[in-house]
Amino acid sequence: xxxxxxxxxxxxxxxxxxxxxxxxxxxxxxxxxxxxxxxxxxxxxxxxxxxxxxxxxxxxxxxxxxxxxxxxxxxxxxxxxxxxxxxxxxxxxxxxxxxxxxxxxxxxxxxxxxxxxxxxxxxxxxxxxxxxxxxxxxxxxxxxxxxxxxxxxxxxxxxxxxxxxxxxxxxxxxxxxxxxxxxxxxxxxxxxxxxxxxxxxxxxxxxxxxxxxxxxxxxxxxxxxxxxxxxxxxxxxxxxxxxxxxxxxxxxxxxxxxxxxxxxxxxxxxxxxxxxxxxxxxxxxxxxxxxxxxxxxxxxxxxxxxxxxxxxxxxxxxxxxxxxxxxxxxxxxxxxxxxxxxxxxxxxxxxxxxxxxxxxxxxxxxxxxxxxxxxxxxxxxxxxxxxxxxxxxxxxxxxxxxxxxxxxxxxxxxx
Numbered sequence: 248x249x250x251x252x253x254x255x256x257x258x259x260x261x262x263x264x265x266x267x268x269x270x271x272x273x274x275x276x277x278x279x280x281x282x283x284x285x286x287x288x289x290x291x292x293x294x295x296x297x298x299x300x301x302x303x304x305x306x307x308x309x310x311x312x313x314x315x316x317x318x319x320x321x322x323x324x325x326x327x328x329x330x331x332x333x334x335x336x337x338x339x340x341x342x343x344x345x346x347x348x349x350x351x352x353x354x355x356x357x358x359x360x361x362x363x364x365x366x367x368x369x370x371x372x373x374x375x376x377x378x379x380x381x382x383x384x385x386x387x388x389x390x391x392x393x394x395x396x397x398x399x400x401x402x403x404x405x406x407x408x409x410x411x412x413x414x415x416x417x418x419x420x421x422x423x424x425x426x427x428x429x430x431x432x433x434x435x436x437x438x439x440x441x442x443x444x445x446x447x448x449x450x451x452x453x454x455x456x457x458x459x460x461x462x463x464x465x466x467x468x469x470x471x472x473x474x475x476x477x478x479x480x481x482x483x484x485x486x487x488x489x490x491x492x493x494x495x496x497x498x499x500x501x502x503x504x505x506x507x508x509x510x511x512x513x514x515x516x517x518x519x520x521x522x523x524x525x526x527x528x529x530x531x532x533x534x535x536x537x538x539x540x541x542x543x544x545x546x547x548x549x550x551x552x553x554x555x556x557x558x559x560x561x562x563x564x565x566x567x568x569x570x571x572x573x574x575x576x577x578x579x580x581x582x583x584x585x586x587x588x589x590x591x592x593x594x595x596x597x598x599x600x601x602x603x604x605x606x607x608x609x610x611x612x613x614x615x616x617x618x619x620x621x622x623x624x625x626x627x628x629x630x631x632x633x634x635x636x637x638x639x640x641x642x643x644x645x646x647x648x649x650x651x652x653x654x655x656x657x658x659x660x661x662x
Contacts, residue, residue, distance in 0.1 A: 382475035400493035407452035517581030
């Protein structure tokens with residue numbers, strides 16, 4: 248009975264279609280001689296309804312067809328008609344052999360639910376910031392499976408015929424029960440007897456080259472190009488270079504770029520940041536020198552001051568336009584941000600009293616002195632550590648949170 252319900256039918260339409268189909272095939276509505284056949288069909292109608300009415304099961308059917316449901320050998324399934332055909336008759340949508348917009352494949356047969364393209368192979372590829380700045384071409388050897396040239400992917404000799412796998416009934420997949428905590432769940436797995444093929448050749452009929460595997464290993468030199476300016480997370484795709492599978496287009500090899508941490512530069516988009524060391528004397532009196540070696544090996548030279556009298560301060564940022572990362576497919580570049588680190592003299596510097604007096608004359612004088620009625624001269628540690636800041640609690644280890652004291656009222660100590 249063809250109800251011609253559209254493949255996008257909602258649950259209400261599916262329920263109405265089920266009622267009509269169930270009524271037409273109910274065993275009590277047919278002569279006794281036809282009752283056994285009607286019972287089989289009625290069970291199939293019930294299962295078809297159960298699949299299409301449940302959102303999760305319907306998604307599985309749309310994706311994998313009946314191979315995801317009828318490989319478990321449940322009672323009543325052996326003599327049932329083809330449920331792909333039953334679904335087509337009940338709901339006008341067809342099985343995986345002709346589902347069109349519902350994810351099906353053209354053609355029929357037990358292997359029609361295979362994807363048109365073999366799986367892609369994805370892997371991370373670490374690349375340095377220098378390589379992303381300049382671009383890079385990488386050649387590497389790849390070993391992959393290709394269709395056997397002797398049997399053309401058949402797996403057996405020229406006149407040999409493959410035997411249908413009885414374990415999975417030729418489906419290549421079967422349903423198994425798995426324990427998830429206290430519950431048992433069903434999942435669809437590839438048949439281990441036929442390796443998901445649905446059929447196999449006897450040892451004497453297997454292809455001598457691929458031993459029935461249908462594919463053989465081949466070593467090939469591949470090449471990838473990382474364009475300059477590429478970024479973390481971008482993908483380099485080698486189309487059709489993944490393992491080959493019979494009757495499927497080969498998938499792609501996909502490299503996902505992972506940017507290695509750099510010792511000098513930090514990247515943000517197309518901009519770069521780096522710290523530069525400047526001595527105290529240079530920050531005050533000026534300099535003209537290479538302050539940084541860029542990612543392409545060039546020395547970046549700065550002349551300071553740009554105008555007489557300018558000085559550099561700790562943490563000051565110098566922006567160098569056009570010296571950041573290159574943009575892909577463009578001559579434009581980001582900017583370079585240089586953060587100034589003033590290097591003060593260390594204990595090795597031993598100025599004479601005369602030199603210090605001279606510095607006092609040359610350098611700016613202190614701000615107005617702070618006035619106070621009482622003045623204490625204190626001792627200090629010149630190597631204080633801010634990591635200790637806030638670690639000394641006045642209450643010591645005897646601190647008790649009043650909120651956690653069982654709400655008991657405070658009592659005065661006996662005097």
